[in-house]
Amino acid sequence: MPLIRPRSTAGIALITTLLLLYLWTSSTSSTLSTTPSSPPPVWRTPQYESYFWTTLPTNYPPKQIRPLPTTSPLKFPRIQAASPSESPEALKTRLQRQTAVKDVFSKCWASYKRHAWKADELAPVSGGQKNPFGGWAATLVDSLDTLYLMDMKPEFDEAVAAAASIDFTKTDLDEVNVFETTIRYLGGFLSAYDLSADARLLSKAVEVGEMLYHAFDTPNRMPITRWAIHAAMAGKKQVAPAGLLVAEIGSLSMEFTRLSMLTRDPKWFDAVQRITEGMAAQQNATALPGLWPLVVSAQDEIYSVGDTFTLGAMADSVYEYLPKMSALTGGQLPVYREMYEAAMATALKHNLFRPMTPSNQDILVAGTVKAADNGGGVKATLEPQGQHLVCFLGGLLTLGGKLFGRQQDLDAARRLVDGCVWTYKALPRGIMPETFYMLPCPSSTCAWDEASWKKGVLARAKDADKASDDADAIISRDRLPKGFTSIPDRRYILRPEAIESVFVSYRATANPSLMESAWEMFTAINATTSTRLANSAVWDVTRPIGEDPGMADSMESFWMGETLKYFYLVFAAWDDVSLDEWVFNTEAHPFRRLLP
Template identity: 30%
Template sequence: MTMQCLCKKWKQLSRLQRNLILFTVALMLVCGIATYPAVTEHFRGLTVVVKEDEGHVLKPVIPEVLPEPPSAKPKRAPHKRGPPGPQNRLQKKGTGSDIQVEENPIQDAKKADKEEGEKPLVNRRGALIEADQATEGGTAKEAENKVDVPAVEQKDHSHEPEFDRLEAVRDAFRHAWKGYKEFAWGQDELRPISKSYGEWFGLGLTLIDALDTMWILNLREEFEEAKTWVSTELSFNKNVDVNLFESTIRILGGLLSTYHLTGDTLFLDKAKDIGTRLMPAFNTPSKIPYSDVNIGKGTAHPPRWTSDSTVAEVTSIQLEFRELSRLTQDTRYRAAVDEVMQKVHKLEGKQDGLVPMFINTNSGQFTHLGVFTLGARADSYYEYLLKQWIQGGQKETELLDDYLQALEGVKKNLLKKSSPNSLTFVGELSHGQFSPKMDHLVCFLPGTLALGAHHGLPADHMELAKQLMETCYQMYAQMETGLSPEIVHFNMHEGSIRDVDVKLADRHNLLRPETVESLFYLYRFTKDRKYRDWGWEILQNFNKYTKVSTGGYTSINNVRDPEYPSPRDKMESFFLGETLKYFYLLFSDDPELLSLDKYVFNTEAHPLPIWPSAE
């Protein structure tokens, strides 16, 4: 039919007929535009259909945080629901997560962090670390270059005995080690999604941190490979700045622990080498050590922006240096760290035994007075008060007195209840103003309290430990992924709908060990199976939301979004050194496996012997 005929036919129609036709065409055009994003999303390749034995599975192309769900799952509505109320123990969660692909997930996370204000440092347990000294996981370019990899089958161990839970931990370690060995061997940290590595000190941190874990998990083949690297490749004669605290707890602690477990003097020799190279940090006017040491040049200095060190980093190196003196009969190591504790013991500026977060290396005085926390930059000071007392055979009463006084200060100033479910939590104090902010790092406290009660301290320490353990579990259970954020804020007002709020910049999870650590202590001392069950839930959720199919586990940016938790492309060394080790000890039925009457764990989960009473 020609255009002329069509025009003739059109003119023969009535005005009403023409309007109806035009309206119908317009309506079809609007519907087509409305459905266009869904259609184009399919053709962009955001999901691909993978043929499997039992049918078809929708599989996200990037990034590969696995295992994959067994069936397609409808997308969540655009709004995000709040966290559920307190979860029942052993509540069943979904079997997988459909990961929503964002154009620039890492960039979005960094933008969220900037909204909270620029920070000149990266901190881990309170150490001041210059931002350019640590490699952060995942750039926008890496996010764009992630590749599709085969799915890893996840086994359901939920009803299996403890032996199979132990094997599940061993499987998790093997999977993490596979990624490290293939993509980051001998380097500090694995970037599992980009299949690359990040350097911090250039000393093989992950490998050294994991040595005693492999021995405890009876992974002898992996251990021997790592031992060969230590013997032939590890050298501390490098022109590199290292953080005193991090190097002490991870490297010195890891080498000393491995020496005690294996009896191999290779590790003691290496421990003595790094310990000696760290000693220049104590050459300060006040004898409060600098934060950074060049282990090749034998020089030390504070961070570029301050002459302060954090209280945690100068008071959480004592277990390791004291043990090095005992083994080598060289008293200078212990003398240096004991002097730090004696100075801190006498300092003014405490409040009911609570210490500020910073101390000046020139004056030897506390700075930034009036701010008190059991989180970053102060946490392990309290932990090491108790553990030094235990390590030394419970003879150093000054350490015990400071610990007991600090706990009374916690009860008086920082301990509160949330609403509506009355969860006991530890907040922060700033110039007399209370803040209901609690770092995940504070979840070391239930385990420390329980350890003290086991060694004869008041029974109410154990009761408080149980209450705080419940709170730390709820920090996981109330999140949509079942994984805790880095920081939470508790509601205290009557009529609150939920106990926990999480700010956008605090929603990341770094695979931290503190809650699992405390679950281990609580189970070891009470034999209450709920602590094992809570740990099992957490391990399953690590497997569900952080496991990368080609090897390794990744920290994530958003524990509130199970659809796409936004992987950060970084596996911290403490995931192997601490988190998986504590999982294994939690599930073990052998109370003599690192008996807590014979060993004390440093703050990086490296066991060191309790000294014989004769010493």
């Protein structure tokens, strides 16, 4: 760069100002991940300063605010395998499949725009609209980064313009789910900004962040996760709840931290780090040390009392965010690695089981554990219930195993991903149900035993108050594939967790069979859920092809924000959204990692 010789006092002053600005920016760069090309936009506009949530007084301001970490980021091991070689025929097939996924997304987007524009959800059968998430255009915001990644630029530009007009000071809901608002809206805006550098998106992220920050306005600065928003808007004092789901309080860290990284305002990071510190302090004081119970108390800041321990619904993303926070912040906060390793040591020992299958497949499923004091100490009892949602775990263990060099995690991850793929294939429509039970193998052997399976079917029926002496009748009535002892929830609600783990595992191993499995999953899902307008959740995936699975007229925003995005990325170029540069939040919104 050529030297610029100043020609006046004003020029000297300008250069001095620019130099000071450069030095200040450089001194804080370790708290930020890189953003595309230009420096962070100026979002403290007059409009922001007069924004309702900015001006609303705080009843319980924090006594001090933790700063963002300023240590140098660590150099983690690579997550992605070397790019696999590809023949011309394989390249053609991959691109055709990627186009097929994009075509399904485009159909859904066009119908959303035509029938439910700026509503939260499209009703994909009736063509109506729904507003379960504040009426703030959840599908639109959740889809922003998908539009960008699919190179749908006109649609992206139109969506950004529409998103800029969303008013987060108005909603018809009496109660706002803070967790869902965080992962869908705050996560959606942050990710789309990280990808596009469009300043309007960071401004909207700040608007959401300012709103959500008021959910922390309680005496102990713990959040109200099911938030009476209108009372808060009226300035009424609030108290954090005594009982809430652990996922809803423990899964805000990525989005709040990324917002602080981008704005250089540490208040959001401080808000969630208070939660992390409390959970870390009590992690080994639970009935199942290493894991947190399903229900905790924000009011009393107690995270250690309870007897149910799961990595599935209502707890999942607490564990998901531990290695992801390490990746996001460049390892500057060792507590997240420590918490992850303690949690996975317990989960691998107690929550995972190998089910008995007719093919003797070496797979794993994650179940729920009940821990109770039987007088001689705590006894942990496994409930062998599988969940579609817990299929995220294979991807999580892949990330953690790669980042922290834990081979035991990678071994379990492979078997968990294989378990989810197997379960898809085992059902008549090639789609996993929402929940199911299987028979754990005995510790000594894992050979298929039809008599044992049928005994398991009878025992499960008895537990469900559907006692019968005829296992064959139950199997026929409930359409149980071999290996399943019960399927209490037969829905498929367009969930992403199985393809999420297939995607992560494929990028980490380059195993071509995973790409084939992804294609089989996609074609099966689309064949069963496709409607005239879009795709719908269905009531019963145990019904064979040719029978009606029952359309639920529901298409949650994660179908376009997560499921189709992961399918698309499986067939994308190898370095598109590289896991060595990006980390996904629990709603599949990629954030830029802080790199050395």
